[in-house]
Amino acid sequence: MSSQLLFECLSEEIPSRMQNSAAAQAKGYVVNTFNKNNVKFASIEVFITARRITLFVDNIGITEPKDSNNEIKGPHVNAPKNAVEGFLKKNGKSEIDLFVRRVSNGDFYFIKKDVYPFNIQEFLKNQLEEMLKNFSWPKSMRWSERKERWVRPIKNILCILNDEIIPVSFAGVAACNTTYGHRFLSSDMAFTVKTPKDYFELIEKNNVILQPDKRKQYILNQIDKFTKERNLQLEKNDYLLNELTGFIEWPIVLFGEVNQEKSLGLPKEVMLSIINTQQKYLALSNGKRISHFVTVVNVNNDEVIKGHEKILEARLADAQFLISQDKKENLxxxxxxxxxxxxxxxxxxxxxxxxxxxxxxxxxxxxxxxxxxxxxxxxxxxxxxxxxxxxxxxxxxxxxxxxxxxxxxxxxxxxxxxxxxxxxxxxxxxxxxxxxxxxxxxxxxxxxxxxxxxxxxxxxxxxxxxxxxxxxxxxxxxxxxxxxxxxxxxxxxxxxxxxxxxxxxxxxxxxxxxxxxxxxxxxxxxxxxxxxxxxxxxxxxxRGIGQDVIDSILHKADVDDLLMAEKQAVMLDCYLNTPKGEQILSSYKRISNIVNKAEKNDNTTYDTSYDEKFLVESEEIALSSHVIAARKNIRQAIKNSHFNVALNELTGFAPFINQFMDNVKIDCDSSELKRNRLSLLANIASVFHLVADFNLILKQ
Structure with missing residues (x-):
């Protein structure tokens, strides 16, 4: 059996800036609750206007939860009597409910679980009340003598599952199957919603557009028609447009004229500040001069737009006066x-x-x-x-x-x-x-x-x-x-x-x-x-640079030139995805693994100072010579901002490291030779660290 849920909380005006987050919060709560309790559904939609949050859940699957294990295992049949009595008391059972099953090589008491039918009505009532109780608003209030809080006083709650009222109750308001339309454009009488799908047709007949995008497009269509007729353009302000969309449930778009005499000499930015920020109007211009403004209201009569025009004239006149006074003195x-x-x-x-x-x-x-x-x-x-x-x-x-x-x-x-x-x-x-x-x-x-x-x-x-x-x-x-x-x-x-x-x-x-x-x-x-x-x-x-690469560049204690650090991070990030970059990481990994393992086994730290007199094999002599030259070249390259040259220098280590590893025994009989060879490898790792901390990259 599948069902539809409709829930609406009608209140005083919800501030526009809070609406999107409130809708997301309501949807997130219901989705999480349904998933957690294995309640299936086809879709969940949340609509929000200046006065209501509406939740519609379609095709709720009401099925009995499956539990493959409907038995509870108890103590062994030879357990003390008080253990068996405790087991029965804990589960609210008596001795007559006990039965024995063989588990492995022993016999144990079992009882059957009590299985209760899933009550979807009770479930929805409890969860919706919990949502209302714990709803988080940036600012909320109490009203009357009640302790419950909401963004504004709640006027009505509608909640039905198919054609049945779910008795949700919050802040002294009990849910019903009736609601109200637009505060001014519809009658003040409540209308009845028999089924969830009826709601959407009825609410629009009562002058409420639930969908914010639909309200916004309605406003833009009216503006587009007006501007095309007069060869004007809308001064873009998406934040204000969204705010106006949230102010109303049924947009009535009005257009007023800007008094050119009162605005003479005012910078365009001043006019926009007055029109957009102070008056919450959208501005229309010919590209240079603002000539009209747009406002969205709940009611309309001949005097409304005249009142807005007079208020704007006064604001513009005030700004003209203030600027004229300011100009009497220099900066x-x-x-x-x-x-x-x-x-x-x-x-x-x-x-x-x-x-x-x-x-x-x-x-x-x-x-x-x-x-x-x-x-x-x-x-x-x-x-x-x-x-x-x-x-x-x-x-x-x-x-x-x-x-x-x-x-x-x-x-x-x-x-x-x-x-x-x-x-x-x-x-x-x-x-x-x-x-x-x-x-x-x-x-x-x-x-x-x-x-x-x-x-x-x-x-x-x-x-x-x-x-x-x-x-x-x-x-x-x-x-x-x-x-x-x-x-x-x-x-x-x-x-x-x-x-x-x-x-x-x-x-x-x-x-x-x-x-x-x-x-x-x-x-x-x-x-x-x-x-x-x-x-x-x-x-x-x-900018898409890997966190490990960023950390490896910024590990240096002397990071000072941010532009240089940015370029190095970008270059290293790209370089590591090339064969040369893979070769650098492979060489460093081979060195660091050996040194780290030796330090752990020997419970010591190998410094970067090694003695050339203990370099006896041709491979370690060649590696040492390359280290000395590479260190000098890398320092010079980084100093000259040639980071790619420094990276290429690291690539040159690969053949010397491979020859050393393949032909020189590090864990040899001589402790002096062993320590010297490990210090040589630690020295090489320090050369890599002149470029970046590759150890941080390996850990990712």
């Missing part, structure tokens, strides 16, 4: 006001941060081709000026962009304008990194100053919670270095940044960490470096 005026803006309680003001960024930017500029120290200094000086402007105080998301706009207005150099605008980039893994030399220097300086200072001040990441964006800063620094092909010494950069805090907010020689313990500068430097290298590993792994 140097606003820089002076940064001393009154706090950067961090332990790190001083934004004005102090600007002084550090100026010094750090000029230091970084040494490593950036074609960077002008004059431009870098000016850009770093002005980079944070817009934080003191009225418009950024009102629209903080515009910092950087407004600074660049004002810098252009006051006729600063184009490269300086670009640096001010882009020094916050990249924000996220997808955003493009700064490209101009001035912007690169300032962007790295800004992020490394924040990263070093905040980590030193004891700020931490807790799981996915990263209040100050430490991950973003580290990834931004690394991506900017890699994508601009810069050989910037990361250790020196961190130390330089640390040195700029010396006379500010920390006690001499120490910095605060974990808000209770103090570490010296060297320890802080290592902590920041470790944090950066962890992010560096993630970036390399995302």
């Amino acid at each position: 140097d005026y606003y820089v002076k006001k940064l001393d009154s803006i706090l950067f961090h309680a332990s790190l001083g003001s934004v004005g102090e941060k600007v002084k550090r960024i100026i010094t750090l930017s000029k230091y970084i500029a040494i490593y950036v081709p074609h960077a002008s120290l004059i431009k870098v200094e000016r850009a770093a000086y002005l980079a944070k000026a817009d934080l003191a402007t009225s418009i950024v105080k009102e629209f903080p998301e515009l910092q950087g962009m407004i600074g660049g706009y004002y810098a252009s207005y006051f006729q600063e150099d184009e490269e300086i304008v670009e640096a001010i605008t882009g020094h916050y980039k990249p924000i996220g893994l997808e955003q493009e990194c700064p490209k101009s030399s001035t912007a690169v220097a300032v962007a790295i300086a800004d992020k490394i100053d924040g990263l070093v200072g905040l980590i030193a001040a004891g700020e931490k990441i807790s799981g996915s919670y990263d209040q100050f964006g430490l991950r973003r800063m580290a990834i931004g620094v690394i991506r900017t270095i890699l994508e601009n092909n810069l050989h910037v010494p990361i250790r020196l950069l961190i130390d330089k940044s640390l040195s700029l805090y010396s006379k500010l907010v920390f006690t001499e020689g120490t910095m605060l960490i974990d808000r209770s313990n103090k570490l010296n500068r060297e320890q802080i430097s290592e902590l920041v470096l470790k944090f950066c290298l962890e992010r560096f590993r993630v970036i390399l792994k995302s």
Whole structure:
């Protein structure tokens, strides 16, 4: 027998940002529960809107669980009476239920298991109540006098298996076979759902579109029709489009006009910030000028769009006024006001941060081709000026962009304008990194100053919670270095940044960490470096490089040039998949196995120092000569950034190692010769380690 389950939890509005994760959580819970209890099903669908989570399970297979072993073995027939009584008591049986079976060479008591029919209704009731009870929301609430929590107050629960109500109960609401349609577009009367499949037709008749993708496409179709008629285009904002899709159950798409007089002189980015971020409207433009906006509502009348237009006009007028007031003073005026803006309680003001960024930017500029120290200094000086402007105080998301706009207005150099605008980039893994030399220097300086200072001040990441964006800063620094092909010494950069805090907010020689313990500068430097290298590993792994290869390159204590490390990891990863790469691994494996086995058997460690006077066989003399030459060549190759040459040098070891292994007896009668030969092999392994820690690759 197969059945269909329909479950719907109707509540007050579910925030759009929580909907996708809630749907995934509900589906995951039911799938896991059904699989765990061997309940078969054909498909599970979860739908979510602003007011309801709906679960539909099709073709539930209700079968009796098979148990091949329906007997319970007890004690031996000659066991003490109290052992038999204990066995019976444990299983709720009496002596009459006992029977004897022969097992191996002995007779044992057995009893039959009690087999109860599987009650699917009871099972579903218990599991759905458990899901509701343990559902995890980013934020939840209690209402009335009840202790149960949900994202918003629950209004109704519908739960039916075929045509039978499953009596689920939660937060004082008992399940039924009725529900409600759209809050405004349908009648306020409940409608009855006789079977699960009836639900989908009835809910749409009552102005609810369950599928988020269908609601989104409905919105896009209306926008597409409007833009084609007026030769306009939609300013892309997928995040907002998804948010609008989650706001409503039946989209009513309205189009309003942007007052051109109120928006005159406003940068496009300011208008988008007002329209997208503040008002939650989508914007339409002719490619240059924003002329219309789009909103999605639950109800429609002639006054709705007029109200939205008036609100937007007021917002645009406010922005015009703030910008006009800001322009009365130049950027140097606003820089002076940064001393009154706090950067961090332990790190001083934004004005102090600007002084550090100026010094750090000029230091970084040494490593950036074609960077002008004059431009870098000016850009770093002005980079944070817009934080003191009225418009950024009102629209903080515009910092950087407004600074660049004002810098252009006051006729600063184009490269300086670009640096001010882009020094916050990249924000996220997808955003493009700064490209101009001035912007690169300032962007790295800004992020490394924040990263070093905040980590030193004891700020931490807790799981996915990263209040100050430490991950973003580290990834931004690394991506900017890699994508601009810069050989910037990361250790020196961190130390330089640390040195700029010396006379500010920390006690001499120490910095605060974990808000209770103090570490010296060297320890802080290592902590920041470790944090950066962890992010560096993630970036390399995302590019398809094997974890073992990454570890083998980054094992070195002196990793400093991230660009060089990236190139080495890419090259080694490719090289190991070639015949030469396989030959290198084979040679190293042969050496390391012998040395490791000898160290284990002899309970000692063989160092890399061997004595040439104990080299008596021609094969070990030849191997020693090759080691000396190879070590020198590999060091020179790595110094000159010729990593492929270093790898080829390792390939040359193979014939010498094979000849040595085939013709020289290591475990010989002479302890001096044995130790010397094992030290020679340990020395060869150390040459391999100049390139990478191949031992880490072998362990994978």
